[in-house]
Amino acid sequence: MITSPDYATQAPPGTGGTGVPGTFVFDAKGDKDVTGFQWDGGYVAADHRGGKATVRFAPKSSGPEDLSAAAVDAAGNRSPTGYYRYWVASNQPGVSCTPYDDFIGVERTCAFTPYGATPVTGYVYHLGNQPEQTVAAGPDGAATVTVTPTDPNLPYLQLSVQARLATGYLTSPSTETVVSEPGEPEVESLTANPTQSLPARFRAHAVLPGSVTLTYRWNDDEPVTVPLEADGTATVTVTPKTSSWGSFNAYTTTASGQNSGWGGVNVDVTSNKPKVTSAEYPDNSEMTGAVGVPGTFVFSSPVPGAVSYSYDFGNGSSGTVPAGPDGTASVVFAPKVPYVNGIFVTTKFADGTVSEQGGYWFYVNYSAPRFACDPSGWSVSPGQHIQCTLTPVQANLASYGYALGSGPETTVAPGADGTATFGFDVPADQPSGSYLQLRLWSTNTAGTRTEETGTSFYVYVNTGLSAHGTSKTI
Template structure:
């Protein structure tokens, strides 16, 4: 037996068979092998051939002696895999191993039969329902034929049978005709799609507490939980049932209301409850295909919505409100909470000054609780206490205020400031008259160490701050003569990490030239510098006799480059990390044009402009430039490293200039890009067309100049002759034209415009479109 998800062999078989399938969301697919097979033979009417070693014969075949044998074959499958499942569909498949005549159509029928044991020709099991198939397969013999047997399996399951049996036979009209005889492999396969139902729910909880034999007492917030497992590993859900124990007719069912996590399901039922009622509930699993598991056992709880009304009293002979303070940090005290005889109260809930929640049980309903509490903070403290009933309802709070004596030790360290790794002497002293036996101390999060107190109650220790990248604090607790440990006192250690000094000697770094630095050690005993430049590998150089080292570094790119440096002593002690961010200027040429400033609409087609190239990099002798995609051109630079060119735009709008320069030491500079926006100089037209024109219509337009010093305006209709008109005193010109009578409708008539200035420079052509609508 083999189990898998749908989408493999079964789905392939169904698609081959031409069956449309929409499987359940969490269907399990199981392949079942036969438990037995048999065939019967008309020539041996009383014989039964069970689990024969050959193939399964169907129809008629002629033996060598001339006798004709007619056979049917039977196969039986175990259906135990469907227990606890919703059955969906089934396919029976096998290989065709022998065919008498491939020219004859394949018509083998599969029938559901009565249970098969030892069938004979004279004692054949009843054939109950014909199954669908076989489905079309042009191969002969076919390595895989399929029949849908869903109805047969469903009938067997409904009848409560543990097995299902099928007969392979030919139709009556073909059964004795040897031309139709066939044989099949007895190694058949029944493929079952079924949805395994969720199992019975377990692990019931009420507000995350296990369900008990005695009903759990609850207040208004009630969250029911359970564990439900699903055999298909589908997304599990649940259905809950809830009812008052004494009114089962009020049973209600509802889905889980919380998000399921793994096998856990939850339901918040507080909104369904009333006070002073005992409820019963149970749950059953529900998978994502709608399959329902069995109902669980019953769990019960009782609601109580009434809170105790009387706040408890709180007393302590160890801690009370006193100007001098009592006890001390780390010193436990006894506090007594008293419910004052309110028998609803079975315990107490309390918080301290930090808001930490704590609970204590009463010695009896309405009784007391003796609580041992140890303060962590000196000075004003508060315990907020309320009585709690069995359902968790709380009484009003009582705030018990008390003053804790400040008994944390005093801490001082010398010297006040020192380099990292230098020893520091720290002295611990008791505060006031506190009797101290010793101290527990640590640096930052290190393991705590202990030291005994001297006759005067003080102690001195040596600590070694050993990390230049950390802030160091010493934490000290006093061990009192009673054995208790106080809360800690802290003192910060002022650490000089000894970061080296970085001096940049190259005043104006340029990409392609080295950058010079001087490193100066600060941490005493430094013997080497370790540095990383521009995210490169770490490199070590020695510290010179004067405590410095010279670096000459090349930047891998222009822009910001970071230098990180530490110094290291002979003992491997590292200084703090120093850094310097260096802005390395690009070596790309600088470009300037008065006539065509970058990113500014200026000039125009035919108007020349001068472009000047300079460089920050010394010794540049030439520049190579290109406008847009034109071939590059190289021009020499003068002795100052400057070169100028003249460029006359031939088109309006954006043009991009790129420039590089060969570097004196070899190689090429970075590329400079300069974008210019060439103005449109063609005239603008204001016309009386109202947005559209008609054939034969006279259109009048005023031409407004954009080009300076206009001598003439030019205009033409598309495919028409060119016309010119001089500007008037105000610089404009008026023109008129008639829309051609043969102008196509639902199209545009194009007016082309340009101008020529007094120097003979003609602008680009602008187009003005006139829409000609349909005549209808």
């Protein structure tokens, strides 16, 4: 059985209070086997076998509480656990702060008042993670303190307050939320389209009262501090070193050293890579020109100060050309392969720096001749004769050419209608099961040769069966 003369089993408002000690009695009711009691605070011996034990402690929270205990005999055996429910009266101090909401760094006045019948000698309090402090209570048990929130990253801080009772115990804490405005500066970009390697301007306007300096950071650069103008603004210039997204962030500081929160703006930084244009080979998905047909490619820079351009068309076609007085340069290039072609270009500036690499893709028409060969079966035999007809694609056609594998090249003149017919015999020593490659091309009057086309013949010897030719028409 559990009883208490100080904390009765009753509903609110309850008795005692947090930090107010009370006595609790465990009674074995004459059971001679009982030598002590195991309770929430540990073990306590009975005053005699079958007798009582008394414990004293101070509840740490108000409202309904439960205390449990079990009787223990000499052998350590425990009885079923018994429970005692009691209600602890609220005695946490009252706390209020003014102003409730203000800028970071603004001092708040907070009043602490006692609650309950137990006299109060002082208070222990702390704001957020600031150090704990104490203040003595006045004759009426009340106290007034000032607290100052200083971390702009913590706009909502809890002020925790415990009353110290005349008994020396502390009550459970009361809390009050202290709200702070970080006062982050208003930031705007004054450069409509920031470009890599070119200066970009930003303006910041202080919001935190009393601010005297602005500290700003561009991306991951080191912070820079500048004074604010009389109107609370500062205009600064940064030079983006890279393209894509850029972040300008800043905070202000008062004469007393209080920092505001960070304000900022994100901007899209245009690359300083050169621009490439070509009238003959425009940057689109349409097939233009042809292999060997030259085109002029013009380079220009969005950033002043270009002194040269380095380019690479692939296939060994690369080099560097100086920029003209207007900052542009051009090269003439005749594509060596059909379909997708590309060029990669960088700009070198007067200060020795080099731009990001720009890319330009264009599409080149196929110009190799069309052809058809006879016979058209799937295989051929050694010594078999093959006849092929060529149809022109290349403009200003002058001649056709063909070769078998890596063998010698043969030139064929076109007829009046531009077509040509030629024949050849499959080499008699061509191994059975091998492939015979036929390579074809054409050349125009300027001597420009097209890309190659062609096909492969499968050479097969089947004794007793006739052989058939095979060809591929493109």
